[in-house]
Amino acid sequence: MPPVMGGMVFMTAIIANVDYASIMMAAFIPTVLYYFGLLVQVDGYAAKTGIKAVPFENIPRLWPTLKEGWLHLFCIGFLVFGLVYMRWGMITPVYATVLMLLLSVITGRKTLTLRQLEAALAYTAGLVNVGMAIFLSMGFIMVGLYKTGMAAAVTAWVVSLGGENVFSILLLGAVFCLLMGMVGLQRTAYLFLAVTMAPAVASVAGLPLIAVHLFIIFYAGLGGLTPPVAINAFVAASIAEADAMKTAWTSLRLGAVLVFIPFFFVLQPALVMQGTPWDILYHTTLAALGIFLLGSGLEGYLVRVGKLTMAQRTMLVAGGFLTAFPEMITTLVGLGLSILAIIIPLARRR
Numbered sequence: 001m002p003p004v005m006g007g008m009v010f011m012t013a014i015i016a017n018v019d020y021a022s023i024m025m026a027a028f029i030p031t032v033l034y035y036f037g038l039l040v041q042v043d044g045y046a047a048k049t050g051i052k053a054v055p056f057e058n059i060p061r062l063w064p065t066l067k068e069g070w071l072h073l074f075c076i077g078f079l080v081f082g083l084v085y086m087r088w089g090m091i092t093p094v095y096a097t098v099l100m101l102l103l104s105v106i107t108g109r110k111t112l113t114l115r116q117l118e119a120a121l122a123y124t125a126g127l128v129n130v131g132m133a134i135f136l137s138m139g140f141i142m143v144g145l146y147k148t149g150m151a152a153a154v155t156a157w158v159v160s161l162g163g164e165n166v167f168s169i170l171l172l173g174a175v176f177c178l179l180m181g182m183v184g185l186q187r188t189a190y191l192f193l194a195v196t197m198a199p200a201v202a203s204v205a206g207l208p209l210i211a212v213h214l215f216i217i218f219y220a221g222l223g224g225l226t227p228p229v230a231i232n233a234f235v236a237a238s239i240a241e242a243d244a245m246k247t248a249w250t251s252l253r254l255g256a257v258l259v260f261i262p263f264f265f266v267l268q269p270a271l272v273m274q275g276t277p278w279d280i281l282y283h284t285t286l287a288a289l290g291i292f293l294l295g296s297g298l299e300g301y302l303v304r305v306g307k308l309t310m311a312q313r314t315m316l317v318a319g320g321f322l323t324a325f326p327e328m329i330t331t332l333v334g335l336g337l338s339i340l341a342i343i344i345p346l347a348r349r350r
Contacts, residue, residue, distance in 0.1 A: 001031045003080045008190050008220070010090050012213045015194045021084045026210045026272040029284055030218070030265050033291055037257035040295035048301040071107065075100045141191055156200075166205035170266065173197045174219045181223015184231045189220045201266075211272045215262040222258045225251045256298055257291055260321060268326030286331060290324025293317075293338045305342060315341035 002024040009027070013020045045051075066073075075096050082092035101120075144150065161172065173193050180189035198212045224232030230248035237247035265271035270283040296302040297316030308316065315337050322334025 001035070002028050003076070003083050004093055008187060008217050011187075011190065012194070012210075012217070013089065016198070016209050016213055018210060019087060020089050021087055023210055023214075024083060026208075026274075027214055029271050029273065029280075029287075030214065030261050033261055033271075033284075033287055034255075034257050036288060037291040037295045038254055040292055041254055041299045044296055044299035044301035044303075047303075048299065048307060071100070071103055074103070141195075146195070166201060166207070169197065169201050169204065170215065170263065173201075173216060174262070177216060177219035178223045178226055181220045182226055182229040182231065184224070186220040186223065189223070190216050207266055208269050208272060208274055211266045211269060211274075214272065215266050218258055218262040222255060225255045225258075227252065253298055257295070260294075260324065261287075261291075264324060264326055271326075283326060286326075287324045290320045290322070290331075290334065292320070293323060293334075294320030296320075297341075302342070305346070308341075309345070312341045312345060 005024065005027060009023055010020065012018070012023055078099055079092060079096040082088045082095055086092075088095065161168075176193065177186075177189045180186065193216045194213060198209065198216065201207055201212050202209045224230060225248070227233075227245065227248040230251060233248040233251040234244045236242075236251070237244040240247070264287060268283050269275055270279040271287060273280060275283075293316050297308065297313045297318075297320060300308045300313050302308055302312075302316070319334045319336075319338030319341060322330045323338060325331065325334070
């Protein structure tokens with residue numbers, strides 16, 4: 001999620017030779033749509049199972065909270081300013097961290113001892129070493145792929161295997177990312193496909209290069225939630241002392257939007273902030289509506305309607321997917337299917 005999106009996005013800025021701020025803007029709508037889908041499903045689960053809201057007296061008051069935590073909001077604003085306006089790139093989080101420490105000391109919120117400063121510098125050095133190791137290995141991989149002609153050969157193989165069909169090529173890349181992501185090799189999957197599949201798809205279909213790179217990143221991350229080897233879900237299950245496989249299937253259901261969103265924004269550049277303001281607003285609204293219907297169907301609860309039958313859930317899942325799909329006929333079919341799923345039970349109830 002912007003503004004700081006993880007190490008793979010900084011790799012994208014280097015490999016694709018694009019500005020980090022451009023990547024951040026392109027990723028904004030897809031990530032917001034994902035969290036919106038997550039919100040719909042969690043809210044539906046809460047309503048379906050009778051989980052009540054937090055009592056009003058237990059909710060922290062707004063102004064005391066802002067007075068206590070304005071420092072964090074200010075540093076996040078500084079981070080966005082540095083990334084988008086000043087375009088400082090990868091060094092911006094370092095500046096924001098230093099600013100946070102200085103303001104904490106100045107405002108008396110934190111006192112730094114020599115031992116704490118030493119520990120902080122040592123921890124920072126460790127992070128720098130990890131980062132250097134990643135980028136150094138990435139450099140060796142890229143040089144090896146390009147200098148030996150391996151990148152061009154793999155690109156040609158991917159294109160020929162997909163029959164020069166953009167859907168087939170993207171599907172191959174998604175499967176590869178899922179398999180590698182299942183065992184925690186998200187960066188490996190991204191590095192390989194970023195120098196092979198991404199140029200192939202961009203050249204064959206003329207798709208936005210940033211969108212293709214985000215497509216790879218999204219599916220590499222989804223691999224950590226996908227059974228049978230959902231490594232991220234298994235770690236979460238061990239922390240929560242829950243059943244591992246049940247947690248994996250639940251996480252996949254809650255992350256179901258991630259399965260569809262990458263195809264949507266690759267095929268519709270407006271979802272990655274490329275196009276007129278009207279196009280961006282129109283396609284974002286349709287995608288949000290489709291995700292709302294899809295999430296409601298997956299969770300089995302729709303606002304103002306209540307619990308859904310299995311037939312309604314199936315119709316809403318299909319209708320939501322078709323509504324969000326960036327094509328006029330499928331959108332109209334999806335809207336019609338969703339309206340039927342809602343109107344027929346209401347009419348029977350009356």
